[in-house]
Amino acid sequence: LRALILIESELWPNRIFEMARRDRPVLLLGARLSARSAARWQRMPALARRLTGAIAYLSAQDPASMDRFATLGLAPERRGPVIDLKAFAPAARPDAADLNALAPLLPRARTLLAASTHEGEEAPILEAFARRWRADPQARLVLAPRHPRRAAQIAALIERAGLGHATRSRGERPGPDRPVLLADTMGEMALWYALAGVSFIGGSLVDKGGHTPFEPAAAGSAILHGPHVANFAAVYGALDRAGAAEGVAGADGLSAALAALDGAEQTRRAACAREVLAGLRAEAPGPDMLIDALEGLIGAPAPTPPAEKEPGNG
Incomplete structure (x- = not known):
């Protein structure tokens, strides 16, 4: 050694x-x-x-x-x-068969991914999404917790929010009566980013420092985050200043942000995020x-x- x-x-x-x-x-x-x-x-x-x-x-x-x-x-x-090594990591590729199977069930411009969420984040995310779903029944949520072992606890929160859900580990599929997909598996985050027009990055509504914005940006998903982003403070600062990402606080802020993010705005922000991050990589x-x-x-x-x-x- x-x-x-x-x-x-x-x-x-x-x-x-x-x-x-x-x-x-x-x-x-x-x-x-x-x-x-x-x-x-x-x-x-x-x-x-x-x-x-x-x-x-x-x-x-x-x-x-x-x-x-x-x-x-x-x-x-x-x-x-x-x-920041994550800035230089190659983007992961989703499984093509899974992507093709789920894409018709999760319309990209209407799908929100809650990525790597922690305890205390799911409830406000579900509250905001429930408002969005009532306004647009075609809206979908992929909820991918940081720790899949919390799936039973999160399923109870989904039910409490008045939403039906499908569970990924059981092979269930989302649909009109199950607008939430509980992504309680490991190693599939590239798939969820590829399917979601908007990604809320977890660990940021609660004080966990926030998770990486590089993966959603590489997948062309518009980025939302909470106030706690100390782990990537400079990166999120650059994204926010350029209008490539948006910080929100709680259910009300997330609900308002989702209402303003139509397909065209998602595409604009995602392109802007890739440009900002490419500039940061070039300078680092x-x-x-x-x-x-x-x-x-x-x-x-x-x-x-x-x-x-x-x-x-x-």
């Missing part, structure tokens, strides 16, 4: 310290550290210094994360460029810089982390 490379991963102290013990380098790529996690580490400053001291190279996903790692003690010479450092850094570091001795002081030694 020549090195440990963690990509867009949580910090795993035991693994990192074990690699340091073996004199092998640890490299973190696409690293992200939330304000909440950083605050927890700051309550253990000696352990945080030991952890960051065992990291040979770190490329953060966003400037705020890099600043937090620096505050925890990451040395300047071990900091690489800030690169690319993954080639990381490959060059890795070639120099893999096989090199690991840095020696500072010893953790014993209690009472100052």
Whole structure:
């Protein structure tokens, strides 16, 4: 084992310290550290210094994360460029057979995808969609929770909203009496983005930092999001300023946004989003810089982390 490379991963102290013990380098790529996690580490400053001291190279996903790692003690010479790897990932392709089977049941300009939702988000989304469906019975909602194990809980919320639903894992199909498709499966997000003219990106109505806008933009789906987008703050900021995405707060804001997004406006926003994101990619450092850094570091001795002081030694 020549090195440990963690990509867009949580910090795993035991693994990192074990690699340091073996004199092998640890490299973190696409690293992200939330304000909440950083605050927890700051309550253990000696352990945080030991952890960051065992990291040979770190490329953060966003400037705020890099600043937090620096505050925890990451040395300047071990900091690489800030690169959002999701910006350079190739777009996933949906299964063609599934796309052809579902497209007639989910009219794209009338289909909303609620992507990677978290607990606390489904209820306002369903409230907003129920208003839309009452105004337009051909409207459809694909509800794809971040954690499919919550399917039973979400099904109860759908029923409470007065909406019928089909469940993807059971092979059920949406229709006039079941306008909601509960997408309780894994690995099909590319399919849902391809079918939806509008995508609401989850993790943003509740404080989870928001999920990636790159995938819906690549699929040509217009982007809506909530106020909590710290994980991609600069990207969503650029999209919002260009009119390529729109922030909403709660059921009322989402309902109003959906009413204004006809097929032509969806197409305009999606094209604008692709242009904005292409510009951001062109201006940002690319993954080639990381490959060059890795070639120099893999096989090199690991840095020696500072010893953790014993209690009472100052």
